[in-house]
Amino acid sequence: MPFFEIVSVTPTNQNFLVGYVFMRNECTASYRWVLQRLRDLIGIDKEPSVFLSDRELGLVAALREVFLGTSHLLCRWHINKDVEARVTDMFKSKKVGAAFKNGRWKRVMDAATEEDYEAAVEMMKLKWASSLDTVWARVHCHIGNQIIAIRNDLEASRSKIGQKYRQLPLSRINGKVSQHCLKILDKETKRKRDLSYQFWKTLVIGNGNDGTTFGNDATEDATHFRNLMDEVLDSDNAILRNVTRIIEEELHPDHDNLQEPHINHRVRGRQRNNDTRRDQSYFEHVNRRNSQSGQRQGEDESDITQSRYQHLIPGPMLPFIIGWKHVIGDGNCDFRCVAEFFFGDQGQWYDAREIIANEVLGYPSLYGRIYGLGRLQINVERIRWDGGAVDARHWMVAIQDLFPIATWFNSMVIILGVGTVPSCLYPCLTILPLRARRGVTAPQREFVIATVSASHFILLELAPDSPLPPIAGWWTENHEPSVEGWDHRYVARRNMWDALTRQ
Incomplete structure (x- = not known):
């Protein structure tokens, strides 16, 4: 009973098993039945972009019938990598996976004639055959592990990686391409910036030297910082606020936003130096400040700092x-x-x-x-x-x-x-x-x-x-x-x- 698997790729570039089936044989009719079940699973209104296969003729013919608009490609390298990964996972040994890919499986892939191919397949079956219940148990366990790994990967992507690309220039395509694509583009953007600052010169004018001199490390860092600041100032307000917060926390790590605003003693009436009121909450501070008219220009900075994230807190x-x-x-x-x-x-x-x-x-x-x-x-x-x-x-x-x-x-x-x-x-x-x-x-x-x-x-x-x-x-x-x-x-x-x- 041939064992047939359908594998796909997540937006974070992680393979996962869509479905598997034990077929009666490898004829077009069997593959057609499998692909029709796949069509029922994903819906009549959806088309996979590409199918990759190992040129199984019955599968090729069935693909043309069931998925008319889907391209069909052959990929020997991915076939070899997937085979090695599957065997490694089943036997929990990279050594076994590599030995299978470079041994019996390579003989099958490199067969020059049909006779050599059949002989290599028979030898592989003799060495690596297993019972039906063993295969099912291994695959079932593998699927359970994949589901957990994919869930963790996607959860981490939403809570960490997804937010990372909400800033320019990647914010314009965030949500339109996969997270894996954004990760590659982010690396390329950083590499481009590193290269742009790797070679730099400072032109010296008026000291009798018409050439150029190379600055020291401190000058290079300052130049880099100024260029970054220019880029930040040209960005939107959200990026400007975020960078300001990071710099402030680095320069003033012990700053505590729970301080009571300074008391203004230049007021009419009795001074309240020993006030026993409870500490006002953040929300009360903000509403008190907004409700006051004629607010002093030099109002306490801790009050202003406390409202730094006010507009970003879930309403x-x-x-x-x-x-x-x-x-x-x-x-x-x-x-x-x-x-x-x-x-x-x-x-x-x-x-x-x-x-x-x-x-x-x-x-x-x-x-x-x-x-x-x-x-x-x-x-x-x-x-x-x-x-x-x-x-x-x-x-x-x-x-x-x-x-x-x-x-x-x-x-x-x-x-x-x-x-x-x-x-x-x-x-x-x-x-x-x-x-x-x-x-x-x-x-x-x-x-x-x-x-x-x-x-x-x-x-x-x-x-x-x-x-x-x-x-x-x-x-x-x-x-x-x-x-x-x-x-x-x-x-x-x-x-x-x-x-x-x-x-």
Whole structure:
């Protein structure tokens, strides 16, 4: 019974299995039946762009009948790579996959005559034959792993990579081409800029030297910076605000936006040096400032800074934000938020990383369903880091990393998307603990974190009983019985969110 697979490619350049079937034989009628089922699956109004095959004549004839508008190409290189990858996955050994491709399979592909081909195929069948149930089990397991890997890849693409290309020049084609295409174009754009600054000269006039002199490294850096600033100033306001925030956080890493505005003592009436009022919320500050007439030109800068992201916060949540705190933007900002909230010191971000990594390692079967089968150790190594400032290889991955945070600290984690557009409600989610210790019946705290343009995190404080965004689907699918029904206690607050987002 010939085993036939249909493979396609995601927008992030990842292969996945569309369907598979055991056929009676390899004649045109059998292939026609398979392709008609594929047509039923994808819909009569959709046409694949290209079919790649190994020139199976029965399949070629059936393709002409069922998919009239689809091009048919042959690709020997991809056939060899796919065969090696499949065998490697089935036997969990790269050595076996390479040996199969370069051994029996190469003899089949390189057969010069029909007799040689038939002989090579027979030899391959004798060496690599397996039972029907073994093939089904292996393929079924492979599909399960692919689904998890694709889901994680697409989720990371939406929450991280997609936001990266919302800036010029790639913003004009973002959403019109695949993420893989955008990634290639972004690399080429950076390479072009690097080349443009690699060779540079400074013309010296008036000192008796008509030639050119090469500047030092400091001059080169300054020239590069000025060129970048010119490019930023020519961009839209969103890019200008984002770059301004990054520079400000680098120059003033300890700046805290939760300061009370300075009191103006030059007013009529009794001075209030020992005021015992509660701290005003961010929302109250903004409304008070907007409602005052004749505002002083030198008004406190912390008030202005607090409204930096006001226009980018999801509109329904703006009235419920009563405070926020910026942490140092050194690549550890996400874990700094965790350390600031749970330990009271953002400097303990490395302890937060270690605790989260240990939580993941302690329950591999539970978190394997969150991070994907076979990807647990990779993510643990990503989370663990104590070497200071870090690049994207050790950034927090939202939404996955929020699950061990919620579970270990027995907290409800709320993530809000900031820095896209006010109407954007992704990623706005609520994450509950995946398991609970004995005797624990509810989360003890509410940890609120916000992504800023998908590259920075800030710590927020919400008013009590604020609306809650949707419960993450991964919690519904993967939580243990010890936390069953915990989502029911938040129905009223979830309804508040639904009511606000429908307005």
